[in-house]
Amino acid sequence: MNRVQRRRFAQATAFALLAFATFLILAIMVGIISFVASQGIGAISWEFLTAFPRSGMTEGGIFPAIVGTFYLAMGTTLISLPLGVFAAIYLVEYSYQGRLIRLIRIGINNLAGVPSIVFGLFGLALFVRHLGLGVSLLSGSLTLAFFVLPLVIRASEEALLAVPQGFREGALALGATKWQSVYTVVLPTAVPAILTGGILALGIAAGQTAPIIFTAAAFFTPRLPDSIFSPIMALPFHIYVMASESAHFAVTRHLQFGTALVLLAIVFGINITAIIIRSQMRKRRRW
Amino acid sequence: MTNKQTSLFRRKLHERTIKYFFFACAATSIVVLFFIAIFLFHEGVGVFRVVEITDFLSGRRWAPARVQPILGILPMLLGSLFVTVGAMIVAVPLGLSAAVYIAEIAPPKIKNPIKSAIELLAGIPSVVYGFIGLVFLVPWLQETFNLPTGFTALTGSLLLGVMAVPIIASISEDAIYAVPRDFREASYALGATKWQTITRAVLPASISGISAAIILGGMSRVIGETMTVLMVTGNAPIIPDSICSFLRPVRTMTASVALEMGEAAKGGIHYSALFAIGLVLFTITFLLNLIADFILHRYKEAQKR
Numbered sequence: 044m045n046r047v048q049r050r051r052f053a054q055a056t057a058f059a060l061l062a063f064a065t066f067l068i069l070a071i072m073v074g075i076i077s078f079v080a081s082q083g084i085g086a087i088s089w090e091f092l093t094a095f096p097r098s099g100m101t102e103g104g105i106f107p108a109i110v111g112t113f114y115l116a117m118g119t120t121l122i123s124l125p126l127g128v129f130a131a132i133y134l135v136e137y138s139y140q141g142r143l144i145r146l147i148r149i150g151i152n153n154l155a156g157v158p159s160i161v162f163g164l165f166g167l168a169l170f171v172r173h174l175g176l177g178v179s180l181l182s183g184s185l186t187l188a189f190f191v192l193p194l195v196i197r198a199s200e201e202a203l204l205a206v207p208q209g210f211r212e213g214a215l216a217l218g219a220t221k222w223q224s225v226y227t228v229v230l231p232t233a234v235p236a237i238l239t240g241g242i243l244a245l246g247i248a249a250g251q252t253a254p255i256i257f258t259a260a261a262f263f264t265p266r267l268p269d270s271i272f273s274p275i276m277a278l279p280f281h282i283y284v285m286a287s288e289s290a291h292f293a294v295t296r297h298l299q300f301g302t303a304l305v306l307l308a309i310v311f312g313i314n315i316t317a318i319i320i321r322s323q324m325r326k327r328r329r330w
Numbered sequence: 331m332t333n334k335q336t337s338l339f340r341r342k343l344h345e346r347t348i349k350y351f352f353f354a355c356a357a358t359s360i361v362v363l364f365f366i367a368i369f370l371f372h373e374g375v376g377v378f379r380v381v382e383i384t385d386f387l388s389g390r391r392w393a394p395a396r397v398q399p400i401l402g403i404l405p406m407l408l409g410s411l412f413v414t415v416g417a418m419i420v421a422v423p424l425g426l427s428a429a430v431y432i433a434e435i436a437p438p439k440i441k442n443p444i445k446s447a448i449e450l451l452a453g454i455p456s457v458v459y460g461f462i463g464l465v466f467l468v469p470w471l472q473e474t475f476n477l478p479t480g481f482t483a484l485t486g487s488l489l490l491g492v493m494a495v496p497i498i499a500s501i502s503e504d505a506i507y508a509v510p511r512d513f514r515e516a517s518y519a520l521g522a523t524k525w526q527t528i529t530r531a532v533l534p535a536s537i538s539g540i541s542a543a544i545i546l547g548g549m550s551r552v553i554g555e556t557m558t559v560l561m562v563t564g565n566a567p568i569i570p571d572s573i574c575s576f577l578r579p580v581r582t583m584t585a586s587v588a589l590e591m592g593e594a595a596k597g598g599i600h601y602s603a604l605f606a607i608g609l610v611l612f613t614i615t616f617l618l619n620l621i622a623d624f625i626l627h628r629y630k631e632a633q634k635r
Contacts (some may be wrong), residue, residue: 058525064428133356147360161611165366287560
């Protein structure tokens with residue numbers, strides 16, 4: 044082989060390996076999804092989705108866990124979305140580069156890196172114990188809201204940055220104040236992209252377990268939560284206790300697979316919605 | 331003041347109030363971060379009345395439920411380290427390969443679908459990974475390696491490695507994408523092949539972004555990951571001391587907290603010790619994040635020049 048051939052051979056081998064690695068990742072993903080789907084589909088029935096657990100959690104459905112996860116995700120988004128959007132407005136529209144901004148950014152980046160179980164400890168210490176909110180939907184939503192806050196801020200920032208500078212200048216030239224230009228021009232333009240961030244927050248909140256173990260989750264509740272101070276059942280926590288802590292873990296495998304399938308379907312549904320909205324927006328953008 | 335002046339004054343006041351309100355929201359993150367540190371310290375400091383901080387970190391035995399509790403977290407510190415190193419060995423080559431493939435090689439038509447798919451992979455909840463590990467990987471490893479148990483450090487590393495791939499891939503891809511076109515064109519002009527261009531021009535230029543991706547997306551996430559390791563590593567507080575320990579159960583810091591908080595009396599020594607573990611975790615991830623932030627910031631400064 045001469046030098047050129049050797050180089051070509053090296054390149055072809057390297058590219059094949061890289062492609063192999065990428066498709067291996069995709070294969071693992073397909074494997075995970077099809078495994079859960081094939082094992083879990085048998086458990087899915089109308090009763091499974093709409094009934095309470097029965098016979099010491101070995102039969103029946105997961106209705107309260109689905110409702111609990113829904114409430115928790117909504118609560119988290121209701122708290123984190125406004126806070127995150129306002130924070131992003133300050134960072135994008137009002138701030139100029141400086142030490143203070145750099146400090147705030149370091150804060151956001153570091154908050155994003157705090158382990159989920161540490162958020163659980165924080166929620167337990169502050170919301171559950173010191174503020175006396177108890178193990179409740181509210182404590183869990185607050186804990187998760189701070190957990191997803193950095194992500195919501197980043198998504199909102201991107202949404203605001205995507206609004207062309209000319210829009211703001213146009214508004215200012217018409218005599219609008221800063222806030223008027225933000226409120227009447229920038230925000231309406233950025234709303235769909237901001238919503239994508241909110242949807243992603245929903246998806247993350249729905250899938251988290253560690254932050255809610257000490258702050259919101261209950262092994263079993265005989266009723267649906269009737270106030271924000273009730274403890275709740277949640278799908279991820281339900282999978283964990285059924286698979287790892289329950290004495291009947293072996294006989295309830297099919298229920299665990301069913302629950303995992305429902306959770307995956309919810310999380311994927313949410314994420315795919317966000318991806319579709321985003322790509323639609325990119326297509327429709329006319330500036 | 332005339333009417334016009336009053337309204338102008340009001341408008342200014344209004345504007346300023348709004349600005350301060352937004353500032354307060356932006357400052358929330360740093361306030362929360364501060365509160366997390368304070369509360370971990372406040373709840374965890376009690377343990378250091380019973381045990382010296384150096385003994386806490388280097389103690390080889392963990393028996394918190396005894397009348398005279400023995401509180402050494404070295405088994406868990408090393409457990410976390412072991413599982414993390416193992417996960418990085420899985421995740422870095424895979425994640426980096428995917429990043430290079432997507433950024434430089436993939437045909438435009440399949441580029442976006444692959445990116446979306448990897449993004450979806452990142453969305454799989456950790457409890458689902460743990461569950462799949464439990465029902466599939468644990469029995470499989472036990473049979474394949476003929477082990478007494480399939481709940482091992484390796485099981486945790488494999489799962490966490492797969493979980494870290496999407497994050498490492500997407501941050502690294504951004505870093506590779508940010509390398510200016512000129513770098514590639516200059517390299518081609520010198521007669522380099524595409525592969526030579528990637529390894530000798532593109533990757534060296536994006537090395538800071540990639541190392542930040544490995545620190546942030548990889549190590550920091552993996553050390554803090556709870557549910558997956560809790561469900562598949564067996565949770566035995568044994569000190570891992572050799573490469574063979576990968577085939578034995580380990581317990582990580584995160585798993586200890588999740589596992590024992592339910593049985594620890596609120597406000598007691600055990601409770602306080604678990605918060606102290608939280609404080610150790612917080613400190614480790616905080617330092618990793620600062621390092622990554624520093625690398626990225628210097629990289630951006632260097633690019634401006």
